[in-house]
Amino acid sequence: MFGGDKVEEFLEVAGDYDAFVFGAPVYFAGMAGSCKAFMDRAFFSNRGRVTFALKPAAVVTSARRAGTTAALEQMEKYLQHQQMVQVNSRYWPMVHGNAPEEVVRDEEGVQVMQVLGRNMAWLMKSIEAGRAAGVEPPVQPERRIGTNFIR
Numbered sequence: 001m002f003g004g005d006k007v008e009e010f011l012e013v014a015g016d017y018d019a020f021v022f023g024a025p026v027y028f029a030g031m032a033g034s035c036k037a038f039m040d041r042a043f044f045s046n047r048g049r050v051t052f053a054l055k056p057a058a059v060v061t062s063a064r065r066a067g068t069t070a071a072l073e074q075m076e077k078y079l080q081h082q083q084m085v086q087v088n089s090r091y092w093p094m095v096h097g098n099a100p101e102e103v104v105r106d107e108e109g110v111q112v113m114q115v116l117g118r119n120m121a122w123l124m125k126s127i128e129a130g131r132a133a134g135v136e137p138p139v140q141p142e143r144r145i146g147t148n149f150i151r
């Protein structure tokens with residue numbers, strides 16, 4: 001239905017990447033609408049499904065003050081829907097600040113992101129080592145069963 005937009009550009013190259021970090025600012029105590037529109041399209045497309053399945057991914061958010069956990073919960077839904085392996089840190093992955101120079105003063109938030117990055121690198125190396133050792137990805141059902149709530 002759509003073509004030639006940013007989502008198409010993203011999906012064109014996304015298959016070449018082994019892992020993803022999706023980030024959004026908080027608007028009105030949820031993820032920013034532009035980011036939601038992007039994620040809706042990227043994850044609903046058939047190409048997105050092939051691109052994302054079983055790859056590591058993290059979600060992060062940045063806000064001046066409130067609504068961070070709600071935004072993270074929204075973003076996690078996309079990962080869960082496409083069998084992505086969610087990478088976490090030792091706190092919820094958020095930073096606070098209204099501008100980049102404020103965010104770097106959020107020392108705890110910055111450290112949470114550093115831990116997240118290291119965890120992501122470790123998982124990617126582990127997956128690569130598993131692949132080299134012959135660990136196969138799980139077999140997917142031949143046919144997807146879709147039962148709408150209509151009987």
Ligand SMILES: Cc1cc2nc3c(=O)[nH]c(=O)nc-3n(C[C@H](O)[C@H](O)[C@H](O)COP(=O)(O)O)c2cc1C
Nearest residue numbers: 025026027028029062063064065066067097098099
């Ligand atoms: C429309 C709008 C709504 C916002 N709502 C919130 C909010 O609910 N909670 C919050 O902590 N910050 C809120 N902010 C502040 C942003 O999260 C913060 O400024 C962020 O860094 C903006 O990122 P951006 O410049 O990439 O849009 C809002 C900002 C805008 C523009």
